């Protein structure tokens with residue numbers, strides 16, 4: 001588990017209050033309240049279509065919520081200028097579900113993409129930086145010269161992870177980090193996630209359907225259901241929380257309070 005660095009009394013790294021979002025007549029977020037503690041790792045669970053990705057996109061500023069408050073480091077993001085918002089996003093790293101690597105660029109350019117695009121690093125320095133970050137995720141510097149299409153799924157995840165941490169963010173989002181990997185590679189990636197998050201002292205927010213992964217990478221967990229957070233607790237308790245909905249979900253049981261309608 002990722003160790004805690006700060007007490008519970010500190011300002012939440014991320015705070016969501018009364019977040020609402022509808023698409024047409026479809027209510028997706030129906031008053032999401034959630035606090036994510038600095039230096040902690042939060043795992044968000046929920047069925048398909050329950051609003052997990054929409055929640056992340058709202059935090060990233062990619063989708064404007066209809067109502068509600070989003071605070072990062074105690075600042076209401078709605079009050080930030082465009083430049084201030086960009087500065088906040090520069091402090092956020094993201095590991096995308098599908099890797100989202102650019103096949104037209106070698107691995108090293110993918111890893112340092114943001115730093116290069118923002119002119120924060122020369123191409124020569126980026127090669128060295130990529131080698132350094134690739135080593136942190138267990139890849140040889142020579143991988144930097146390959147195309148992403150030449151890599152296995154596990155290696156692509158590692159490269160995606162390297163890219164997420166290259167700018168040393170203080171918040172990292174992980175979108176289904178183990179999806180598509182075999183269980184052993186999934187455990188390896190989880191181990192790397194725990195290591196890099198701890199090393200950076202970052203706050204992590206992960207979406208996953210993989211309960212073993214959730215227990216490994218999470219300090220805290222929250223479950224979203226019908227657009228609201230219905231439970232919050234320790235990730236290690238998943239499957240044995242005493243909340244019938246969470247336990248049904250965590251154990252993958254067909255029968256239980258979560259109705260089949262959600263899986264249509």
Ligand SMILES: Nc1ncnc2c1ncn2[C@@H]1O[C@H](COP(=O)(O)OP(=O)(O)OP(=O)(O)O)[C@@H](O)[C@H]1O
Pocket residue numbers: 023028046047048049050051052053054055
């Ligand atoms: N831009 C959009 N326009 C219209 N509907 C959207 C948009 N983005 C998301 N939705 C809808 O919002 C709902 C929640 O989507 P979201 O992607 O957050 O689900 P999720 O919990 O991440 O699901 P999964 O686990 O399957 O990825 C879905 O019904 C989806 O179709």
